[in-house]
Amino acid sequence: MVLSMSVPRLSVLVLTIAFGLSSCGFLSSPEVAPPSAKSPSAPTPPGLEEFYSQEVVWRNCGDADCAKIIVPVNYADPNGPTTKLAITKVKANVEPIGSLFVNPGGPGGSAFDYAKAADYIVSPDIRDNYDVVGVDPRGVAHSSPITCLTGDQIDEILEADGTPDSPAEEQQVVEVSAEIGQSCKDKAGELLAHMATIDAARDLDIARALVNDPVLNYLGKSYGSDIGIVYSQLFPANVGRMVLDGVLPPDLTLEQVSKEQAEAFEVAVDDFAADCATQSDCPFVGDGPSIAQQLRAWLEGLDSKPLIENGRILNEPVATYALLSYLYFPPSDYAELRPALSAAVADGNAKPLFELLDARISRGIDGRYLDNSTEAFYAVSCLDRPFLGDKVKVQQLAKEWAVSAPTFGVAQAWGLLTCANWPAKSADQPVAITADLAPPMLIVSTKHDPATPYQWGQRVAEQLGNARLITWDSHHHTAYAEGSECIDAAIDAFWLSGKLPAADLVCE
Known part of the structure; x- marks a missing residue:
């Protein structure tokens, strides 16, 4: 199993959770003041004038307006090939004070689809006062998506033994990891080398200009926070009211x-x-420790005695991934997991667990996956964070991580090999984070978030210098619109008036 895949698909599940929210949980924040640039917006980057000034043809798409915008594939060669990005705008219910760009995470999540759920992902006050805008990152969902892997290949990735016990099993992991990269090299084309977060951030600034906003007001959840941080370092003069929720440090x-x-x-x-x-x-x-031990033993037992359901294999990596998909969310979600887990553990019936997993990872009953988030996740992650080690290095890490993380550590270590074998490299250097470069932003972190651990929010808040850290004592992955009136009120006040919350605000 490749645990690293947890980030792409499950971050998208923020969308699913958000769809079920009731707006009655939001508090009203009547004070409203339009956002404006503290200083003149940064000039258009040289050579990109035609992209910043292109005519956007909007069309109605249900309850929103949709369009395609054109950006260069390679920003170092703006006269070269171009690619199209899908953008959607859900107009404010009353009078907009600006646009609020949103991204649900990933890499591989659809900001386009997320924005179209505007009534559920932001409060009524924000809906009244902002156009909600989503731009799918390049190569993702509706934006010229790369398609490298078949459903059978993705199933093979999930089933690959990420905790190899023999040289033969280790070789299988090596081969599957190499197959992912080779398949994308063969099918994805030139865009594959230009899907880094820095490319997405540059695209976002073009989109900001094309909706005629002087600054970028933004909600970036999970990996979406990474895009926001990089944007703030590239275009500090263009940063408006930016909220980074569930932070991934670049x-x-x-x-x-x-x-x-x-x-x-x-x-x-x-x-x-x-x-x-x-x-x-x-x-x-x-008790808890005993149950954790029994759970790990059951998972390990599936390595030699997997369950079979309609030709599909519930082995250790697949079952571990199903478990993981529920650990992203608060204990209230465990009520769905326990009966399915019981059926597999007590009766050898894997069907309920497969049904839960398929719903979480967008796998249809025909075996096809409904999005390209797997390919997009690998493409972005391996460009942003290349792994320079080899099998020997992974073997060493697997031994070390098995001690501190006995359930997931070994699989997470072997998952690094995909990026070691990745066929594309980014020409851009990582963006350094400079304190006080941009206006103050809100950093929101949840105390018990396993996907974007709390210390990551603390790290970025310290690096940015003037950011305000908001803490939620909860198990949720991300915080805004997840049920905390304290969190929602603080963020809404910032978006509506620019008011910063008290330093080190903690919401229970």
Whole structure:
């Protein structure tokens, strides 16, 4: 199993959760003041004038307006090939004070689809006062999506043994990792080398200009925060009211991200086990630590004795991934997981667990995947954070990480090989984070978030210098519009009036 795949598909699930929200949970914030640039907007980058001044032809697409905009594939060669991005705008219910750009995360999540759910992802006050805009990043969803992998290939990736116990199993991981890169090299074309976050941030500034906003007001969730941070360093004069929710620091290496995620998800396993111990439908018995141990033993047992359901294999990596998909979310979601887990553990019936997993990862009943988030995730992640190690390095990391993260550490280490084998390299250097370069932003982090651990929010807040960190003592992955009136009120006040919350605000 490649645990690193947790980031792409499951960040998109923020969308699914948001769709179910009721607007009654939002507080009203009547004070409204339009955002404006603190200083003149940065001049149009040389050679990009035609992109910044292009005519946008909007068309009605249900309850929104939609269009395609054109950007250069390679910003170092603006006269070369171009690609099209899908943009959607959901108009404000009353009078807009500006546009609020949104991104749900990923890499691989559709900002276009996320924005079209505007009534559910932001409060009524924000809907009244902002046009909500989503631009799918290049190569993602509706923006000239790269398509490298078939459904069978993605199934093979999920089923690949990420905890190899023999040289033969290790070789299988190496081969599957190489196959992913080779397939994308063969099918994705020139865009594959230009899907880094820095490219997405540059695209976002063109989109900002084309909706006639002097500054970028923004909600970036999970990986969307990475885009926002990079944007703030490239275009500090163009930063408006920016909220980064569930923060992914751009300066962390792939090795650091993978290790710290594995350790954070390990804590989530312990939390699940402690909760399971109090539930009558828990498939295991005993206290939390005992249940966590039994769960790991059951997963490991699937390595040699997998369950079969309609030709599909529920082995250790697939079952671990199904578990992981629920650890992203608060304990209330465990009520769905426990019966499916019980069916597999007690009865050997894998069907309920497959049904839950398929819903989480957008796999249709015909075996096709409904989006390209797997390919997009690898393309962006491996450009942003190349892994320079080899199999020997991975073997060493797997031994180390098995100690601090016994459920996920080994698989997370072996998952690094995909980026070691990635066929494309970004020509851009990583963007350094400079304190106080941009206006103050809000950094929102959840205390028990396994996907974007709390220390990442602290790290970015310290690096930015003038940012305000808001803490939510919760298990949610991301915080805004997830049920906390305290969080929503602070963020809405910032978007509506520019008012910063108190320093070190903690919401219970």
